[in-house]
Amino acid sequence: MAGRAALVTGSSRGLGLLIARELARRGCSVLLCARDEEELASAAEMLRGEAAPVTYLACDVTDKHAPQRLVAAAHEAFGGLDILVNNAGVIQVGPLSAMTEADFRDAMETMYFAPLRLVLAAVPALRERGDGRIVNISSIGGRVAAPHLLPYVGAKFAAAGLSEGLRAELAAEGISVTTVLPGLMRTGSHTAARFSGRPSKEYAWFAVAAGLPGLSMDAERAARAVVRAAAQRRPELVLTPVAKAAVRLHGVAPATTTRVLTLGARLLPAAGEAPRRNVPGRVAARGAHSTALHRLTRLNDRAARRFNQQPS
Known part of the structure; x- marks a missing residue:
């Protein structure tokens, strides 16, 4: 891999930052x-001090001009693009x-059309x-549609299908495509996720699930x-x-x-009489604070601090 030029989107924090570092x-x-x-x-x-140069460009990947800007930036900085x-x-x-069509469109724009x-x-x-x-x-979520994550899993299903099709079509041109299907990882993403319905209750189950050893994975290993x-050049990786x-x-x-998922959905919080929408995780956490929750999410909270998930 030495000497190649790489572009990593969503790399200011979490898994993207760690992939860029690796x-x-x-x-x-x-x-x-x-x-x-x-x-x-x-x-x-x-990332300063790693084995190769690192630069950055701030842009919204859903902007229609972003792809050309990013490819041009890679050419200007590194002379081309390999990864x-x-x-x-x-x-x-x-x-x-508690979701609207706009939530689904936002997910599809970010995780399907932008890629x-x-x-x-x-x-x-x-x-x-x-x-x-x-x-x-x-x-x-791009293979198994977990409840209470429907905009996310819908976009990830589409992304997985696109990725597999791209591998088949681009192989003849010498371009390999790897589809990565991670499970839960301790990246600290619970602090940046958006919660709707009863945000504090949704935050509680999601933060715990994303941080439990055995159920979740160390993000650096991932x-x-x-x-x-x-x-x-592997075709697929399930983590x-x-x-x-x-x-x-x-x-x-x-x-x-599907029956297992149906049972799981019944255990999750209902939307409530006055559902709230798109509450950031850091805000939802304030209403879910408890000693037990803090202990259960300690590893993921630590990951949030280490992997640049905390606000400036």
């Missing part, structure tokens, strides 16, 4: 991309009755280098696995034992999987 440690020049310039500057500072990692995403948590546009813009550059690699970060899969088991169960017994 690429830099392997000798890749890395272009970071996210919406918030201050967070990007902080992320670039965290594209589509990682940018948004997590919306809550029951269907699609970026791939279309990047393919000529990747083809020119002769050994291009695309990594699309989908989710276990980032190493993602970069290793890209280096090996966490629970995610692997869920994919296999869904494959051999889809009706049983």
